[in-house]
Amino acid sequence: MPVPIIIDCDPGHDDALAIMLAAGDPAVDLLAITTVAGNQTLAKTTLNARRVCTLAGIADVPIAAGCDRPLVEPLKVADDVHGTSGLDGPQFPEPTVDVVPEHAVDLIHRILTSHPEPVTLVPTAPLTNIALLLTRYPDAAARIREIVLMGGSTERGNRTPAAEFNVQADPEAADIVFRSGVPVTMCGLNVTHQALATPEVVARFNDMGTDLGRTCAELLTFYASTYRELWGFQDPPLHDPVAVARVIDPKIVHCVDANVVVELHGRYTRGATVVDLHRYMDRPVNAQAAITLEADLFWDRMVAAVATLGGRKG
Numbered sequence: 001m002p003v004p005i006i007i008d009c010d011p012g013h014d015d016a017l018a019i020m021l022a023a024g025d026p027a028v029d030l031l032a033i034t035t036v037a038g039n040q041t042l043a044k045t046t047l048n049a050r051r052v053c054t055l056a057g058i059a060d061v062p063i064a065a066g067c068d069r070p071l072v073e074p075l076k077v078a079d080d081v082h083g084t085s086g087l088d089g090p091q092f093p094e095p096t097v098d099v100v101p102e103h104a105v106d107l108i109h110r111i112l113t114s115h116p117e118p119v120t121l122v123p124t125a126p127l128t129n130i131a132l133l134l135t136r137y138p139d140a141a142a143r144i145r146e147i148v149l150m151g152g153s154t155e156r157g158n159r160t161p162a163a164e165f166n167v168q169a170d171p172e173a174a175d176i177v178f179r180s181g182v183p184v185t186m187c188g189l190n191v192t193h194q195a196l197a198t199p200e201v202v203a204r205f206n207d208m209g210t211d212l213g214r215t216c217a218e219l220l221t222f223y224a225s226t227y228r229e230l231w232g233f234q235d236p237p238l239h240d241p242v243a244v245a246r247v248i249d250p251k252i253v254h255c256v257d258a259n260v261v262v263e264l265h266g267r268y269t270r271g272a273t274v275v276d277l278h279r280y281m282d283r284p285v286n287a288q289a290a291i292t293l294e295a296d297l298f299w300d301r302m303v304a305a306v307a308t309l310g311g312r313k314g
């Protein structure tokens with residue numbers, strides 16, 4: 001039976017492919033897509049989600065916009081990585097898929113309380129919507145199967161030396177999520193940096209001969225240029241689909257027990273995830289920390305999902 005999921009995202013090049021993986025792989029049932037400010041403003045991340053769904057033929061999944069700024073931290077978008085539109089590179093057709101009028105948090109809550117089984121939340125962005133959900137609707141937690149998020153790191157950051165973008169963008173929100181008691185799996189930079197979009201991967205998308213395959217190749221080519229310029233990566237890490245892949249097949253992403261706390265006050269470390277893999281702090285396990293990616297299995301599922309969606313459009 002496919003696992004019911006909701007993606008909360010800030011498209012964002014890697015978010016775009018995470019949406020496609022979730023919509024195209026039969027192991028998950030994508031119930032909704034919600035958007036939040038992060039990589040770009042809420043208006044742009046929401047428009048981008050609509051663009052991706054239009055191009056990929058994802059017409060039956062509700063899209064709802066959420067919070068337009070973090071709980072406390074001022075919004076600082078990642079236009080250096082994702083460009084002015086948030087999805088620079090390809091040209092997208094005018095979106096024909098629209099948003100639903102509900103706030104993202106209300107849509108998630110409505111689905112959680114009406115779906116026949118608990119739902120997995122897959123946040124691939126700052127955790128503002130998820131923190132607001134848990135705070136506004138305390139009954140929601142019992143209806144969440146688990147939260148499998150892209151964010152944090154067992155090692156260094158990518159927004160500051162200590163903090164990863166999604167957590168650093170809204171540390172208070174991340175703190176609420178990790179303290180919530182809801183089962184959390186953290187797919188941090190330490191594992192997502194194993195999902196490198198090499199030229200061979202880009203060729204697999206181009207060789208599909210579909211508009212969607214070509215667009216994925218163009219997205220990855222732009223994304224590679226900014227990652228090369230900013231961090232000297234030869235090939236860019238495709239962060240967000242790793243969280244979806246963990247839900248699709250846990251064998252693709254190997255995890256271990258951990259205690260994760262979010263640093264809120266450190267002068268130089270605010271937004272860091274402090275991941276205790278060895279019980280140094282004698283604190284309870286509150287998360288699964290992703291450590292190893294089966295990269296070949298990951299790319300096979302990613303490419304197959306895009307082929308499935310693209311094949312529907314020819």
Ligand code: RIB
Pocket residue numbers: 010012013014015038039124125126150158164165166239240
């Ligand atoms: O640090 C990587 C994360 O920040 C990814 O989710 C990317 O889309 C950006 O939001």
Ligand code: CA
Pocket residue numbers: 009010011012014015039124125240
């Ligand atoms: Ca993201």
